[in-house]
Amino acid sequence: MKRAITRRLAGMFALAALAAYSLVGAVLYQVLDRELTAHQDDELRANLQNTAYSIAHVADAERWARVQTRMDAMTPADGRVRFWVLSDDPRFQYGKGLDAFERFSQEGDGAGRIVLPENHEGFRTLSQHIAPLGDRPAVRLIAGIATAPFAHTLRKFLSALVVVGLGATVLVTLLGYWVARVGLRPLVQLSNEAQGLRPRLLSQRLPTADLPAELSDLAQAFNGALGRLEEAYQQLEAFNADVAHELRTPLANLIGGTQVALSRERSAPEFQEALQSNLEELERLRSIVNDMLFLARADQGEAATGLVDTCVADEVAKTIEFFEFVLDEGGGTVDTEGDREARAPLDTALFRRALSNLLQNAIQHAPPGSRLAVAITPRDGALWVAVRNPGAPIAPEHLPRLFDRFYRVDPARHDSGGHHGHGLGLAIVKAVARMHGGSVAADSQGGTTTIAFSVALGA
Known part of the structure; x- marks a missing residue:
């Protein structure tokens, strides 16, 4: 798994680097292309203006020969810069490959492009119309500059960009792989520590001191x-x-x-x-x-179903009536306190089961002839039902665990009698409360123990 993550991170580094280099390369290529084109246009414009000035002052064929000589001098040996003069009078024509100008395309502002048989990449051109003067008719002057050197420069630059970009991408990928391995080393150590955990050593914990x-x-x-x-x-x-x-x-x-x-x-x-x-x-x-x-x-999260809006005091009274024989036998009594008009949505069978467990628990742990109480108290969106009984105090450390299954405050005491003598009575109370969206609570002080459960009023 660590290798897969490392390679994935290295691949992400590579893709990010490739995207960045491609973007930078495209921008640089466009900038260079615009600069080279601007350089061509500047050079064409200067040659065109100088030559046009000379032609504009020529009025006869004798002086035309001097202009031709000047254009020959301005044309380099490699033919990178060329001039053409188009005229209806053959005496005032100039340039090689004039036949190609039958297919000459001219754009706006005198800009154009022409491809000659000996130069497949063609020339970038500027043209200007010159009015007639004397014996010289109107002519059209065309200055052209070969695009091959500039295209060659662009190709070289593009090749260099590709090589440098790919090389840099490979370098970033390798560095990214190394960085990922170093960065994931603590995770590898953590994984090794986790693999060292054993079922019989549940107290083991992973070290956290030196981790990121x-x-x-x-x-x-x-x-x-x-x-x-x-x-x-x-x-x-x-x-x-x-x-x-x-x-x-x-x-x-x-x-x-x-x-x-x-x-x-x-x-x-x-x-x-x-x-x-x-x-x-x-x-x-x-x-x-x-x-x-x-x-x-x-x-498993089962909730109470078939809830019915019920008067809680009536259900308490019916449950207490069920214990009349046991109470009479022990001389005890049960009083109902609190809000006798309170109502709540209840599964009455589950409610009576929970209250029966609380009453049985209270009767079992109260001295004979004791006075017990059931208090009904609406509070904080819930209705609490609490059972109080006098008896031996319960230590605070036992109170949170009273509702655990099979938990007994005195492990040596084992009540084998009764329906819930096996230690599940209060656990069932907690389950019933939870199924009604409520909770449980226990308190023991001043010789009185109170155990309560609640049901949600909006259940």
Whole structure:
């Protein structure tokens, strides 16, 4: 992968350099072309003016011979500059290849171009009409300069541009490749460090001290992901251990009770008693499995459906009524406080399940004859339902983890009775709150523990 990135960067350097050199070369070529053309025009204009002045003062054939001699002197041996005089009188004609001027093309302002048989690249020309004087009729003076030397200069310049541009592009490509390799070296080192990570060494982290700022941010983000992965892995291990522990107890009870029942001959009532005990353990197993399936669906983002605008106090009253027998047996009472008219969109079955878990938890941890309370409080776009009970205080370090699965403040205490004695009750409360767009909270001070959950009023 690093080679591909290096080559890609080198290729980008090459394309950028080629584009830059091509643009600069095109501009320089156009500038040189304009300068050479301007030089040709200046030279043509000077020759044309000087010669036209001489011809304009010639009135007879005798003096015309002197003008021809002067034009011969102004014509160099290589024929780069030439003159032609066109006239109806053959005595006042001048120049080689006059027949070609039958195809002579003239542009505006006396500018033109002509191609002679011996010169395929042709001449750039300027012409001027000269009025008659004496015996001399009106003539047309044409001054021409060969374009071949200038075209040759342009070709040489273009060839030099191409060679220099390609050479510079190759050089920039090589330098770009080297720069990319040097620049990506920290990334290679970071990749090597990442490859050295092992599943059994989840505490390993990538070094960030000597990395560039961009890679340092990447390494820190990666280390953060490793930290979250380590935490999730540890939670998963603890969760698996807790699940195994919770399932092991009822399974052991089932196996033990069955073995005792089968150890000797027993009467039908004795077998019925053993089956009844096994049924209780099977019900507990089913409860654990159902709760785990519910939490798994909640973890996948499942939201509460079939929401109905409901009076929350009515649902609280119905849930408390369900616990009347347990409360009477322990001598406890439950008061409802707060806004009795508050309404919220609820899945009533899930709401009662969450509140039942809170009430059961409060009853289990409150002294006999305690006075419990359920408070209904709208706040910040949510409706909070809090259950208070007197009891032993909970240390602050335990409060954030009360809603974790299988978490117990006292690991030595194992309540094997009850529907939610396996440690998933408060986890289900948190799941129900999340499914209603709410959250959970816990507080313990002054001998009173308060555990609450909320539902969104706009859910």
